[in-house]
Amino acid sequence: MPYTAEAPTRRESNEELRARIPGWGADLDPADRPAVPRERFAPEVTGAHWDFPERQEERVPRERSIEHRFLTPVFGTSAPLHGVSGAIRRFAYEKFGEGRAAHWLLLIAGDRVDAVGSHLRSVLTLRPDNPVTETGVVSELRRGGIRSRVGRGRADVKHGWIDPLLIAGFWVFTGIVAVAVVRSIGKR
């Protein structure tokens, strides 16, 4: 087809589509689409019976974005800041707004410190992390790890080998350190 004003010809008519697909065109009229228009002023439909929510008690000092005027009245309490990761995260929140890369990069660094710290703490407990059961890698056996990948032309198989390195890296590293420590004690 040359480039003219013509729209491409429809492959199927409305009737054909209606016959083939249950509900075809049920929301053809934008008035039937719940997300249209994007903003619709209707505070009465939300179920809120307050103008401003009652403030949740702040039991431990709660970090917040400096782009907020105050601590929001309600917030999650799942994992309060603690230790070195907590200090890094608090610094990220107090010092940098959300528009700054430093804010997020520090938070990512905090995540890594948190993860390594938790691994280390677990090694020192009677019930250390179990990298076999807790990474779910046994599903490779139970859920057809090979059958699901081989001969299926999946692009992700090309870089799948990186995952074990990223996940097991901590354990390999700790293992090497542990062996080195044991050896050096043995030599004394």
Add this chain to the structure above:
Amino acid sequence: MMPDTRVGTTFGHEFIGVVDQVGPSVQNLKAGDRVMVPFNVYCGSCYYCARGLYSNCHNVNPNATAVGGIYGYSHTCGGYDGGQAEYVRVPFADVGPSIIPDWMDDEDALLLTDALATGYFGAQLGDIVEGDTVVVFGAGPIGLYAAKSAWLMGAGRVIVVDQLDYRLEKARTFAHAETVNFNEHNDIVVHMKKTTDFLGADVAIDAVGAEADGNLTQHITSAKLKLQGGSPVALNWAIDSVRKGGTISVMGAYGPIFSAVKFGDAMNKGLTLRMNQCPVKRQWPRLFEHIQNGYLKPNDIVTHRIPLEHIAEGYHMFSAKLDDCIKPIIVAEAS
């Protein structure tokens, strides 16, 4: 990728359950009620909630103004514990949750709390008009529901792109769509042009998000090394595949740090880019009607039901896409 994901937080933002206890100000729910809980934590009374932007609530997330509150989704989304547990705290119980109607299947109710509502919302953000050609990148739960919903809005053609044949098969049967496996094409954008009279699709929906594959550099720098907020491969394909003046709806989630998006192409083509986290409850009344009319059967895409004790295996299976997994469901009490 969401920064500030802390060890000790419970994940899970798609859940239903039974009310165990209510706080003193709760008026509409009582212990024993069976409820479905939208993934958004929201107050119902702020500037945004009053305008229907429940996913952008300003009163629930002290950690960031750039995203609302989400259950079990990092501190960047407010630090709330999620639903992959026996108990969960649900703030604003008179605003978010609804009692599950008697006629509704539990699994359908569960899927309404995120995946179905999001796919349906994604199709709406495409501003589809009668006869439009809609291409959906990603044949996961979100993409499948978006493709199916595109027909409800009157699409004339729906094309789903993925690399997993078993999911594309679902796109054909469940979502009545044409399918394209991107691994079979050297240049997926050129292929999309060929199949759309060299104009491009009218609407493209990104239902892939941050872990997109198909470009090794983009995937590794983002999904593996976390140097980008997300791999924008699918988003870039969407931008390049759509026609000039077309619309992109982004349902795929991206983290708050920068991603290498082909913004110049979007600008020069005069595209409309629309996106958001889904304001879930706003979609419910209409979706309930579509389910009752038999237009949608949400749990047709559920492939696995996994007891809470085996959740680690479930995670690995879903993330590595083993055993033809499309949508696994976690069952807190194995029945």
